[in-house]
Amino acid sequence: MDGYLGVIVIVVVVALLAAGGLFLLFRPGGKSAPPVEPPETAPLPEEEKERPKTGTEEGEGGATTTLPPPVKPAEPMVVAPEVEVPPPSAGRMVRLRSRLARSQSALGRGLLDLLSRDRLDDEVWDEVEELLIKADVGVAPTQAIVEELRTKVKVLGSRTPEEVRALLREQLLIQVNPDLDRTLHVKPHGERAAVVLVVGVNGTGKTTTTGKLARVLVGDGKKVVLGAADTFRAAAADQLQTWGERVGADTVRGPEGGDPASVAFDAVTKGIEDKADVVIVDTAGRLHTKTGLMDELGKVKRVIEKKATVDEVLLVLDATTGQNGMRQAQVFGEVVNITGIALTKLDGTAKGGIVISVQRELGVPVKLVGLGEGADDLAPFDPEVFVDAIIGE
Numbered sequence: 582m583d584g585y586l587g588v589i590v591i592v593v594v595v596a597l598l599a600a601g602g603l604f605l606l607f608r609p610g611g612k613s614a615p616p617v618e619p620p621e622t623a624p625l626p627e628e629e630k631e632r633p634k635t636g637t638e639e640g641e642g643g644a645t646t647t648l649p650p651p652v653k654p655a656e657p658m659v660v661a662p663e664v665e666v667p668p669p670s671a672g673r674m675v676r677l678r679s680r681l682a683r684s685q686s687a688l689g690r691g692l693l694d695l696l697s698r699d700r701l702d703d704e705v706w707d708e709v710e711e712l713l714i715k716a717d718v719g720v721a722p723t724q725a726i727v728e729e730l731r732t733k734v735k736v737l738g739s740r741t742p743e744e745v746r747a748l749l750r751e752q753l754l755i756q757v758n759p760d761l762d763r764t765l766h767v768k769p770h771g772e773r774a775a776v777v778l779v780v781g782v783n784g785t786g787k788t789t790t791t792g793k794l795a796r797v798l799v800g801d802g803k804k805v806v807l808g809a810a811d812t813f814r815a816a817a818a819d820q821l822q823t824w825g826e827r828v829g830a831d832t833v834r835g836p837e838g839g840d841p842a843s844v845a846f847d848a849v850t851k852g853i854e855d856k857a858d859v860v861i862v863d864t865a866g867r868l869h870t871k872t873g874l875m876d877e878l879g880k881v882k883r884v885i886e887k888k889a890t891v892d893e894v895l896l897v898l899d900a901t902t903g904q905n906g907m908r909q910a911q912v913f914g915e916v917v918n919i920t921g922i923a924l925t926k927l928d929g930t931a932k933g934g935i936v937i938s939v940q941r942e943l944g945v946p947v948k949l950v951g952l953g954e955g956a957d958d959l960a961p962f963d964p965e966v967f968v969d970a971i972i973g974e
């Protein structure tokens with residue numbers, strides 16, 4: 582009887598072992614098939630695509646199975662991320678001129694057509710006015726342009742197309758004001774990094790502009806540290822960090838929902854410790870009340886000023902939002918002393934006249950323009966290139 586039981590036990594054990602082995606070999610997701618590259622599923626954002634893949638992402642558990650050797654030799658485990666060298670600031674707007682021409686040339690063509698008519702009566706001048714207003718030039722600058730053009734045209738009498746073009750160019754340029762100081766204040770103070778604070782309404786392009794600006798500055802040979810003071814969502818800090826990693830700029834971040842001012846403080850501290858030239862601090866824009874905004878931004882600025890000076894406060898403004906965006910932006914002007922405007926998405930609107938009206942209404946020069954979603958589609962604003970893109974060459 583005992584021997585009989587022993588045999589049964591042995592048979593059961595052997596059967597269990599065999600089943601286990603088969604399971605190991607053929608379990609779903611097991612390594613019974615030759616390893617395959619992870620599939621390219623949804624298209625990755627540009628930044629993600631460039632991130633080098635490490636060996637650890639292939640999965641786990643491969644070592645315990647008895648499998649044919651992988652067809653491909655293993656990739657090296659660690660690949661240093663390649664740091665990009667972005668183009669310098671000089672010449673960027675010229676490179677992006679075609680983007681501007683594409684979005685703005687309808688305005689220029691319309692104006693040149695009207696001004697080339699044989700008879701320039703009140704009706705024609707009304708149309709000129711209408712075109713300028715529609716392009717967000719603003720009422721007062723429009724009136725100034727029309728008045729000057731009327732006088733000059735009268736003096737000229739008959740006009741050649743070249744003369745019309747030159748007159749228009751001159752008047753637009755006067756309104757854009759080439760004499761404004763558009764230098765970005767990013768010179769370090771001795772050993773202490775310069776600080777740029779980036780503010781503006783949610784969705785205008787603050788984080789993107791912060792990342793692009795880091796590239797501009799790195800392209801000019803500067804060492805940059807980024808501060809992710811938009812602590813509202815972890816994704817915002819990730820987004821900024823990805824921008825930074827591409828050009829070798831460190832990003833200081835805090836816990837999700839943490840205090841933005843303390844992140845700003847830590848970023849500036851790191852900037853000074855690391856002997857960076859510039860610290861750029863990205864902020865949140867989703868503040869629903871003016872007092873909330875006052876409190877938060879005011880605090881960020883005050884806390885930075887315990888360590889350094891805020892050299893530049895860039896207001897990011899979405900050109901496609903026109904007058905609406907401008908009113909929202911004005912609130913920021915009441916909270917912090919804006920020193921420059923970064924006008925984004927100028928590639929996506931025919932209303933380039935906003936350059937003129939925003940400078941007038943906020944009393945601050947446009948220093949940077951965003952002309953696309955590409956990493957290097959941010960340029961220092963150049964009034965002449967801008968006006969030439971409007972009226973064509």
Ligand SMILES: Nc1nc2c(ncn2[C@@H]2O[C@H](COP(=O)(O)OP(=O)(O)O)[C@@H](O)[C@H]2O)c(=O)[nH]1
Pocket residue numbers: 781782783784785786787788789790866925926927928929950951952953954958
């Ligand atoms: N076409 C275009 N899109 C832009 C430009 N600047 C930013 N964007 C886009 O605007 C969206 C919001 O940008 P983001 O930086 O996240 O805005 P934030 O909420 O102010 O930080 C993103 O899809 C950007 O790619 C620009 O100059 N041109």
Ligand SMILES: [Mg+2]
Pocket residue numbers: 787788789811817864
């Ligand atoms: Mg953001």
